[in-house]
Amino acid sequence: MRQLNFYFLFFIFFSLHFSCNRMAEKTEDIHHNIDTINKEITPNKITAQNVFVSLPDRKLIVKLIEENKIEYNPDLLNNPLLVSKYTIDVYKAANFGIYGSDLSISNTFGQTQESLLFLKCVNKLATQLGVTSAFNQKLFDRIQNNESNRDTVLQIICNSFAKVEELLKTNNRVATSAIILSGCWIEGLYVSCKISENPYTESIIKAIYNHKESLENIIIMLEKANLDEKSLFILKDLKSINNEFELVKKNKITQKQGIKNITSMITKLRQAIINSGH
Secondary structure: OOOOOHHHHHHHHHHOOOOHHHHHHHHHHHHHOHHHHHHHOOHHHOOHHHHHHOOOOHHHHHHHHHHHOOOOOHHHOOOHHHHHHOOOHHHHHHHHHHHHHHHHHHHHOOOHHHHHHHHHHHHHHHHHHOOHHHOOHHHHHHHHHOOOOHHHHHHHHHHHHHHHHHHHHHOOOHHHHHHHHHHHHHHHHHHHHHHHOOOOOHHHHHHHHOOHHHHHHHHHHHHHOOOOOOOHHHHHHHHHHHHHHHHHHOOOOOHHHHHHHHHHHHHHHHHHHHOOOO
């Protein structure tokens, strides 16, 4: 049984960081000019938007969703019961990204009750990270009042995460913002790799390797963010995963071996994030 498709996951995860209206209006132009944009990107100008630019076209995402008959699989997402154990800032931020992704996924698949559980996790971590205004009671009320309209709920979620991004930017909390984005990316790669195990399909493999550029941009963001010592393991592990991508790109190992290695590495990193934090 096929579950969450990789392309779809990345669209959902990274859409959390931008206004959905703006994304809908600009995506086609962005991807039409992607080569030009990427040539202009320098290490000093890497932002969350640069990461988003390198993602696949939304039309392709919709096509893949329909072709693969995607079904919801909650076992691939983080356990809401773990949220109380995250008391160290880096784990709060990384799991904020992970739970935010899970919130969006569960909502997209019409899982109202699970969406509310993930929303409570995000709200709790938002409070602890000092961005409560983006996830307050008004947000809960708006989501519950529109629970029958998935597009509207996703719009509300997107706008709230865009507000988080702006709040962190305004308060010069670049590291927190970069770690949240990393959490989103890590969740996406983890789920994608797990999907690739059964069945082992060419489309999933291709999708995974096509996002090497996004990883490189995230690494640059983390390097610029002046991470504290407790956060450096994320950067270190993502660099190791990127090195594995490089081995495949240079034909030093096969794609199958690369996927196997990357799956092991991303699983270890994700486990370190979701099972630690206190």
